[in-house]
Amino acid sequence: MYQKAALILASASPRRAELLAQIGVSFQVVPANIDETPANGEQPNAYVKRMAMEKVAAVAKLYADRVVLAADTSVIVDGEIWGKPLNRQHAKVMLNGLSGRQHQVVTAIAVHYDGNVELAVSETEVLFAVLTDQQIDRYVATGEADDKAGAYGIQGAAGCFVERLNGSYFGVMGLPLYETAVLLGKTGMTVGPR
Numbered sequence: 001m002y003q004k005a006a007l008i009l010a011s012a013s014p015r016r017a018e019l020l021a022q023i024g025v026s027f028q029v030v031p032a033n034i035d036e037t038p039a040n041g042e043q044p045n046a047y048v049k050r051m052a053m054e055k056v057a058a059v060a061k062l063y064a065d066r067v068v069l070a071a072d073t074s075v076i077v078d079g080e081i082w083g084k085p086l087n088r089q090h091a092k093v094m095l096n097g098l099s100g101r102q103h104q105v106v107t108a109i110a111v112h113y114d115g116n117v118e119l120a121v122s123e124t125e126v127l128f129a130v131l132t133d134q135q136i137d138r139y140v141a142t143g144e145a146d147d148k149a150g151a152y153g154i155q156g157a158a159g160c161f162v163e164r165l166n167g168s169y170f171g172v173m174g175l176p177l178y179e180t181a182v183l184l185g186k187t188g189m190t191v192g193p194r
């Protein structure tokens, strides 16, 4: 059995740290620095899985005796992978592209322990309301779009852009809690209420 603090969260995302803390897990943060460029013609699911695997591997090689958790979230529109906006103009273009339509949010999580890697993928359908230019401008001006896949964060002001979703709210936010608990459970960790 691992001790509580044996876990390393290989992520710079404050949302992931917040969500992991929410399920009663103690951890240390060691962000992974990898190239997040999709390969030519790479399928969205294959891409998010590869990203989660590369993030976990980059940190696990430095901390071989620990449990390491990494994740990757992408927004998929018509089969196209949308990561974070390059700038605020790009964020507005992305939000315009999401307005009044359905898209998918795919989050892959990878857990490395004892030389093994376990992977899980959470996929959620999200329907956005029709957004006005004024709503988009105001939202982007808050700065909330800057560092998020698809230029929105469901957990903030953009929560009111989401008419409905089918899947995992936490997966959209960046860390699907059910899948995380299942994978961490395999390492022998106690996860959840205590």
Ligand SMILES: Cc1cn([C@H]2C[C@H](O)[C@@H](COP(=O)(O)OP(=O)(O)OP(=O)(O)O)O2)c(=O)[nH]c1=O
Binding pocket: 010, 011, 012, 013, 014, 015, 016, 031, 032, 036, 055, 071, 072, 073, 074, 075, 084, 105, 147, 148, 149, 150, 152, 153, 154, 155, 172, 173, 174
């Ligand atoms: C769609 C959506 C994404 N996001 C965030 C979660 C992730 O932080 C980010 C997607 O980028 P990622 O590349 O998955 O993660 P990251 O670069 O922030 O952190 P790291 O690679 O170190 O783990 O978008 C939200 O917070 N809310 C949302 O509704």
